Structures are given as C-alpha cells and as structure tokens.
Amino acid sequence: MSAVYFKEINAFFSSIIGYVVIGTFLVLMGLLLWVLPEFSILDGRFATLDTLFAVAPQVFLFLIPAVTMRSLSEEMQTGTLELLVTRPLTDAQIVGGKFLACLTLVLFSLLPTLLYYFTVYSLGAPPGNLDSGGIFGSYIGLLLLAAAFVAIGLFASSLTQSQMVAFLLAAFLCFFFFQMFDLLSRLPVFFGKTDDIVQAIGIQYHYDSMSRGLIDTRDVVYFLSLIAFFLAATVVSLGRRRW
Amino acid sequence: MSVQVSHLVKLYGAQRAVDDITFEVRAGEVLGFLGPNGAGKTTTMKIITGFLPPTSGEVVVCGYAVADQPMEARACVGYLPEHNPLYRDMYVREYLEFVAAIHRIPQRQGRVEEMIARTGLTSHRHKRIGELSKGYRQRVGLAQAMLHNPQVLILDEPTSGLDPNQIVEIRQLIRDLGREKTVILSTHILAEVEAVCTRAVIIHRGKLVADDSIEALKSRLSGQSVVIVEFGQPVEAALLKALPHVREVRSLGNHRWQLIAAAGQDLRPAVSAFAAERRLTLLELHKEVLSVEDVFQQLTR
Numbered sequence: 052m053s054a055v056y057f058k059e060i061n062a063f064f065s066s067i068i069g070y071v072v073i074g075t076f077l078v079l080m081g082l083l084l085w086v087l088p089e090f091s092i093l094d095g096r097f098a099t100l101d102t103l104f105a106v107a108p109q110v111f112l113f114l115i116p117a118v119t120m121r122s123l124s125e126e127m128q129t130g131t132l133e134l135l136v137t138r139p140l141t142d143a144q145i146v147g148g149k150f151l152a153c154l155t156l157v158l159f160s161l162l163p164t165l166l167y168y169f170t171v172y173s174l175g176a177p178p179g180n181l182d183s184g185g186i187f188g189s190y191i192g193l194l195l196l197a198a199a200f201v202a203i204g205l206f207a208s209s210l211t212q213s214q215m216v217a218f219l220l221a222a223f224l225c226f227f228f229f230q231m232f233d234l235l236s237r238l239p240v241f242f243g244k245t246d247d248i249v250q251a252i253g254i255q256y257h258y259d260s261m262s263r264g265l266i267d268t269r270d271v272v273y274f275l276s277l278i279a280f281f282l283a284a285t286v287v288s289l290g291r292r293r294w
Numbered sequence: 295m296s297v298q299v300s301h302l303v304k305l306y307g308a309q310r311a312v313d314d315i316t317f318e319v320r321a322g323e324v325l326g327f328l329g330p331n332g333a334g335k336t337t338t339m340k341i342i343t344g345f346l347p348p349t350s351g352e353v354v355v356c357g358y359a360v361a362d363q364p365m366e367a368r369a370c371v372g373y374l375p376e377h378n379p380l381y382r383d384m385y386v387r388e389y390l391e392f393v394a395a396i397h398r399i400p401q402r403q404g405r406v407e408e409m410i411a412r413t414g415l416t417s418h419r420h421k422r423i424g425e426l427s428k429g430y431r432q433r434v435g436l437a438q439a440m441l442h443n444p445q446v447l448i449l450d451e452p453t454s455g456l457d458p459n460q461i462v463e464i465r466q467l468i469r470d471l472g473r474e475k476t477v478i479l480s481t482h483i484l485a486e487v488e489a490v491c492t493r494a495v496i497i498h499r500g501k502l503v504a505d506d507s508i509e510a511l512k513s514r515l516s517g518q519s520v521v522i523v524e525f526g527q528p529v530e531a532a533l534l535k536a537l538p539h540v541r542e543v544r545s546l547g548n549h550r551w552q553l554i555a556a557a558g559q560d561l562r563p564a565v566s567a568f569a570a571e572r573r574l575t576l577l578e579l580h581k582e583v584l585s586v587e588d589v590f591q592q593l594t595r
C-alpha cells in the first residue's frame with residue numbers, strides 16, 4: 052500500500068495537479084475570507100473563523116472531484132490498471148493507497164489555513180478571544196468531510212474510464228450527500244414527520260453539529276461509516292472485471 | 295511444472311472465448327502461443343496472470359492455484375500485457391523503483407540499475423516514459439516484468455511495433471531468459487516462434503488445436519505433401535478430390551488449386567495424367583515445401 056501511496060503523492064507533486072489544487076484552494080479562500088466584502092472576516096466584526104468552515108466545503112465540492120477523477124479512471128483508460136492489479140497487491144491496498152494520497156493532498160491545501168487561526172487569534176479584542184474549541188471541532192469536521200468527498204470521488208473514478216464523467220459524477224454525488232438531504236427534508240412528504248432522519252443521512256447535519264465544537268461520537272461514526280461505505284464500494288467496483 | 299492450465303473455459307455471454315484449454319509449461323521452456331487474432335490468446339494470458347477469472351477450469355503457477363492463493367501466484371509471475379501499458383508521466387527509474395517497492399525487493403536501487411543495464415535503457419533512465427520511442431517503451435515493459443526475478447514470464451506480443459534490430463535484441467533476451475525460467479509468449483509472427491520458442495501451442499476459436507515442439511510441428515507439416523497446380527480452364531473441385539491419394543483440395547482462385555496428400559505421396563503424375571485425359575491446359579505444376587505458416591493456416595482455418 053505504501054508503494055502506491057508514494058507513487059500517487061509523487062504524481063501529484065511532479066506534475067502540475069498538486070500545485071494547482073493547493074493554489075486554487077488558497078487563492079479562493081484568501082479572496083473570500085480576507086478581500087471580498089461578502090464573507091470577509093475583517094468586516095465581520097467578530098473574531099471567528101465561521102466563514103472559513105462555511106466556504107471550504109463549497110470549494111471542496113469541485114476541487115476534490117478534480118483531485119480524485121484521474122486516480123482510477125486514468126489507469127483504466129491507459130491499461131496500467133491491468134498491470135497494477137496483477138501484482139501482489141489486493142484491490143483494497145490499491146484503493147487504500149490512492150485514498151490516503153488524495154487525502155494527503157487535500158490536507159496540504161488545508162494546512163496553511165492554520166495561519167488564519169493565528170491571525171484572527173491576534174486580531175481579537177482582547178487577543179485570544181475566540182472559540183478555539185469550536186475551531187478545533189470544525190477542523191476535525193472539515194477533515195472528515197474532505198475524507199468523505201475523497202472516498203466518493205474515488206468511487207466515481209472507479210466507475211468510468213472517462214475522467215470528465217468521473218469528475219461530474221463525483222461532484223454530483225458530493226453535492227447530493229452534502230446538501231441534498233437537507234433540502235429534501237423540507238419536502239412536504241418528510242416535513243414535520245421524518246425530516247430529522249432524512250437530514251441525518253446527509254453530511255451537512257453532522258458537519259454543522261461538529262462545527263459547534265462538540266465532537267459527538269455519532270457524527271464521527273457517521274463520517275467513518277460513509278467513508279468506509281464508499282471505499283468498500285470502490286473495491287467492489289474495481290473487482291467487477293471478475294463478475 | 296511451472297504453469298499448469300487445466301480445462302480452462304471462459305465465456306463472454308454466449309461466446310466461448312476460451313474453450314477447454316489444457317497445457318503445461320516447464321522451467322527452461324519458451325512456449326509460443328499462436329493463433330489468429332481473436333483466438334483467445336490474450337484472454338488465456340489474462341487468466342493465467344489472474345486479471346480475469348476463468349468461467350471454469352484451473353490455473354496453477356509455481357504450485358499456487360491462481361484462484362486460491364492469488365498473492366503468492368502473482369509474486370512469481372512477470373507480465374507484459376498487450377499494448378504495454380505504462381505511466382507516461384513517470385521517469386524510467388522512478389517507475390521501476392515503484393515496481394520494486396510493490397514487490398518488496400531488497401536492495402532496490404541495485405536491482406533497478408541491473409535491469410536498466412540489461413534491457414539497454416542506461417542512456418534513457420532519466421527520461422519520462424512518455425518521451426521514449428516505442429522500442430524503448432517496450433524495453434521498459436520488459437524490465438518491469440523481469441524486475442522481481444519471477445519464475446514465470448507472460449509476454450503478450452513482446453516484439454510488436456519494434457524495428458528489425460530491436461526485434462533481434464528482444465528475442466535474444468527472451469531466449470536467454472528461457473534457459474532458466476518459464477516463458478509464455480504470444481505472437482502471430484510465425485518466424486518468431488521458430489526463432490525463439492522451444493514449443494508451440496496453437497489455439498483457434500478458443501480451442502487448442504496443437505501442442506508440440508517446434509520440430510514436431512514442422513515434421514507434422516512435412517508429414518504432408520502439397521502440390522500446387524494451375525489449369526487453363528475451370529475444373530470442378532470434386533473431380534480433383536476424386537484423384538487417388540488426394541486428401542484435401544483448396545482453391546487458390548484463377549483455376550489454381552492446392553492439393554494435399556499424405557507424406558511420401560507425389561501427386562504430380564496423377565495430376566498431369568488427369569489434365570491430359572480431360573484435355574486441360576496445365577499452366578503450372580509444382581510440389582510445395584510446407585512452412586510453419588501452412589501448418590498454422592491448416593490448423594486455424
């Protein structure tokens with residue numbers, strides 16, 4: 052698994068993909084949070100990073116599918132997958148290595164935003180007047196959300212040889228799991244009856260809950276199950292040549 | 295036995311891509327896998343490497359059943375797939391080191407350098423694979439297949455797309471490998487089989503039609519005598535077939551015919567008598583020497 056992991060990491064950073072992903076993310080975040088007035092932290096008058104955690108998932112919605120779209124589709128298209136799966140590696144090791152590599156890249160793009168924390172920390176009046184616990188919880192939530200998006204993206208990539216289709220499918224599935232259940236729960240069929248259950252299937256519900264700084268086991272279990280489900284689905288999909 | 299294939303069947307829907315194939319290969323043998331396009335060569339190779347599962351039947355590689363102990367079986371196979379898929383963005387060395395890491399080869403660097411030298415890639419080892427010419431890419435494909443020093447090598451059309459000099463080099467490499475290892479190579483270049491292989495398996499429409507040493511195959515070919523005849527006028531095939539000792543009649547067009555008889559039978563006197571009797575003009579009459587091509591064509595028609 053480590054061989055696949057390091058190969059993928061090298062592929063990200065020896066080509067332009069890795070830098071574009073990190074650069075795009077940071078430029079967008081920087082503009083939205085510090086420059087443009089709409090979400091600006093400086094104009095918000097509160098020492099908080101809430102806007103970061105509101106905007107970051109939206110950016111991940113299209114950025115993570117762009118990271119994951121090539122990981123299996125390209126191997127299928129060029130035929131290298133045939134060589135990879137006939138080596139002494141299980142399909143789970145291949146998927147695991149690729150999952151961790153994509154997640155690492157996302158982590159690298161998230162790491163510099165820690166600077167925002169220190170900025171807001173020192174801009175607070177008095178300095179340090181911000182909800183560190185909430186921010187810590189939000190970071191954990193954002194990480195889990197990113198991991199779930201990566202798992203969904205890998206699954207989409209395992210379904211098709213076309214990177215374009217993989218990207219669109221991943222973006223759609225991520226959006227669906229992130230926000231669609233929240234919107235669906237407002238339909239008259241569910242509203243006032245089972246809307247809380249429908250909401251709880253979606254990512255948003257659990258993500259919001261973690262942003263409050265409370266790390267609830269139920270939310271963590273939800274995220275881990277979602278990630279495990281899509282990784283397992285990817286392994287199954289990769290093995291479909293055996294059907 | 296390094297590779298044992300028994301009663302292999304692969305169905306694609308209703309089509310029998312591989313139909314009850316059984317053969318064995320020992321260490322020190324280079325087995326040529328022959329057949330027309332679509333005969334099931336590639337499918338069989340994909341099953342041996344464990345990429346595809348058979349519908350029924352079993353493959354045992356180095357004592358490990360591919361279905362039950364896939365990791366052990368895969369570890370002792372080196373595979374060069376058809377079309378030689380490679381990561382175009384990776385550097386030659388980087389790619390080989392990646393393969394070495396997967397196989398957990400001790401002293402990775404040394405082994406990678408050794409393979410680079412052996413496949414003649416030394417001057418290209420710092421290039422991206424995508425920049426290499428087809429011949430050099432083929433060498434990279436061979437290098438990755440041999441890197442972990444596997445007992446069994448499965449090479450699907452290893453010389454396709456190479457220039458004549460490269461073909462000679464690669465064949466020499468395969469012959470050298472074949473002294474200690476088990477090599478299965480597929481090709482439709484028959485001269486290649488004669489040049490490299492010790493044995494050949496011919497498959498046609500998924501069925502095994504021949505499994506013999508090259509010498510035996512050739513003598514099987516020479517076990518027939520073939521006469522080519524051209525008449526000036528149309529002749530009915532049935533009349534030719536009725537001639538004594540004629541086993542098979544094939545039209546070559548333009549009143550040309552190929553007549554096949556058992557070994558030692560010379561059909562020429564009978565044919566010339568036939569022509570005289572029927573007042574046919576005899577434009578051509580000669581005895582043909584059979585090549586591997588002919589045997590191949592006969593078996594896979």
